[in-house]
Amino acid sequence: MTKTLAEAGAYADALRSAVETGSVPPEVRLFVLPAATTLAAVRDRLAGTGVALGAQNAHPGPEGAVTGEVSMTMVRDAGASIVEIGHAERRTLFAETDDMVADKVAAAVTAGLTPLVCVGETSTERARGETEDVLAHQVRSALSRLGSSRPVELLVAYEPHWAIGAGGRAAVPDEVAEGLAAVRSALAKDLAGTPTAVLYGGSVHPGNAADLVTGLDVAGLFVGRAAWTAPGLLDLARRCADALGERTTPDLVSAIVRKDPR
Numbered sequence: 001m002t003k004t005l006a007e008a009g010a011y012a013d014a015l016r017s018a019v020e021t022g023s024v025p026p027e028v029r030l031f032v033l034p035a036a037t038t039l040a041a042v043r044d045r046l047a048g049t050g051v052a053l054g055a056q057n058a059h060p061g062p063e064g065a066v067t068g069e070v071s072m073t074m075v076r077d078a079g080a081s082i083v084e085i086g087h088a089e090r091r092t093l094f095a096e097t098d099d100m101v102a103d104k105v106a107a108a109v110t111a112g113l114t115p116l117v118c119v120g121e122t123s124t125e126r127a128r129g130e131t132e133d134v135l136a137h138q139v140r141s142a143l144s145r146l147g148s149s150r151p152v153e154l155l156v157a158y159e160p161h162w163a164i165g166a167g168g169r170a171a172v173p174d175e176v177a178e179g180l181a182a183v184r185s186a187l188a189k190d191l192a193g194t195p196t197a198v199l200y201g202g203s204v205h206p207g208n209a210a211d212l213v214t215g216l217d218v219a220g221l222f223v224g225r226a227a228w229t230a231p232g233l234l235d236l237a238r239r240c241a242d243a244l245g246e247r248t249t250p251d252l253v254s255a256i257v258r259k260d261p262r
Ligand SMILES: O=C[C@H](O)COP(=O)(O)O
Pocket: 159, 163, 164, 165, 166, 168, 201, 202, 203, 204, 222, 223, 224, 225, 226
């Protein structure tokens, strides 16, 4: 819940300018997920830049009497190609359940959107040794209502709740690796054949981004605060591209994803 139209427009203009002046590393693909009120304006400013655009949430149902909500079709109409589903704040502040996440994933696919499914354990669940089970359940549940339909691509962000936001503690690589492994394992069982990129998010900052993309089996980063300014996002993109160097070909920074989703 940040950025007015003017602020989001200025952010998008800065990204456009960076693309046009060649200061976005070509091997890094960027996506941004602005507030729903600014989607269309950001779409217009980013047209032709290659920066992907998504919504932070949408309702799973069709058009109708659901006051205050916007549908998958509506966010797609406003320019989104990605929709974020099940962010920790949605789950905690708005009581979004695994069932609701599953409905949203299915609705996103029907609407032709790429779901970006957020999964993550709480600090209590981690302390109880439940991380693997919680993540496996969240991943499988999120995909459980797809039926025979499959997304063209799927993004999954591992975001431990305790690592997110102002009160968050940056996860150490071993903790991230454990979560990523659990997510991958659940995906392997449920969605073989769908190009899937597993991202990491939670207190990513200029000091840890390079280590996260090079030291872990992660396809990209999902960044909040450190990417709230365009220079912040571009700095992370540059750091990741430099760190990855010749070793790999990256593909999505508010996310950074390699072209070979793993
Ligand atoms: O939406 C972004 C993620 O929740 C991460 O947020 P953060 O980078 O501010 O910790």
